[in-house]
Amino acid sequence: MNCIVVYKTKYGSTEAYARHIAEALGCECVEAKQTDIDKLVQYDCIVYGGGLYAEVINGIGLINKNLDKLSDKKIVVFTTGITPIHYREYYDDEVLERNYKNGVPSNIRIFNFLGKMKLDELTVTHRAALVALKKIMTAKKNPKPLEKLLIELCDADGDFTNLEDARALIEYVKSL
Ligand SMILES: Cc1cc2nc3c(=O)[nH]c(=O)nc-3n(C[C@H](O)[C@H](O)[C@H](O)COP(=O)(O)O)c2cc1C
Known part of the structure; x- marks a missing residue:
């Protein structure tokens, strides 16, 4: 094959x-x-x-x-x-x-x-996207498990x- x-x-x-x-x-x-x-x-x-x-x-x-x-x-x-x-x-x-x-x-x-x-390797656009995503998810009153996970993942480095x-x-x- x-x-x-x-x-x-x-x-x-x-x-x-x-x-x-x-x-x-x-x-x-x-x-x-x-x-x-x-x-x-x-x-x-x-x-x-x-x-x-x-x-x-x-x-x-x-x-x-x-x-x-x-x-x-x-x-x-x-x-x-x-x-x-x-x-x-x-x-x-x-x-x-x-x-x-x-x-x-x-x-x-x-x-x-x-x-x-690795945060220091990310493009400016990608870093900004992660900051925006984290802000949206953090603002949720009762975040679902997936949304909580996303908040954590935004900080992965x-x-x-x-x-x-x-x-x-x-x-x-x-x-x-
Ligand atoms: C803006 C952005 C969004 C991402 N979204 C996800 C995602 O939805 N799920 C995930 O598991 N990883 C996500 N990641 C992590 C990337 O998938 C991970 O860094 C991947 O190894 C990149 O592969 P590459 O370096 O070959 O492009 C994201 C990373 C960035 C910068």
Whole structure:
């Protein structure tokens, strides 16, 4: 089975996972902007990685807008984000719903890894977005669990990347 790893990254976390996965699979690794759907259809298996930004998987349109052309492919999507993995409710309800309104297609399998958010590396726009989000959530009288989590996440500062976590994805692709 021929496979390609495609990624979109802003601060490098998704790229680190993408390169690690491609190396383990012995396959090509390209940045999303350096490829297109005409190239992707030449592969049996496409691994796509993107960071989460306000629950949206960065650049996922490359896959989701071309689902008809990719219907006979095995697709593996991985996200990187700072939401702790054990917040399954957050992940299932918010992230999947946000990115797959009609449900996740049967040929797509999704993995979620921890990424990094180092405040001193963030762009001015991203820093301002986090300040605004925190302000909105803090102003809520009876914040829901997800809103409380978001307040906490706005203050996260660190690199939580753990390439070992990609093992499950690698094993899954090898089993296809
Ligand atoms: C403005 C902004 C919004 C973010 N939104 C989320 C989010 O909704 N969920 C999450 O888990 N992480 C979120 N993050 C953290 C990023 O997803 C995390 O830093 C990721 O590793 C970035 O990947 P990249 O460096 O490959 O782009 C956000 C970060 C920023 C700066």
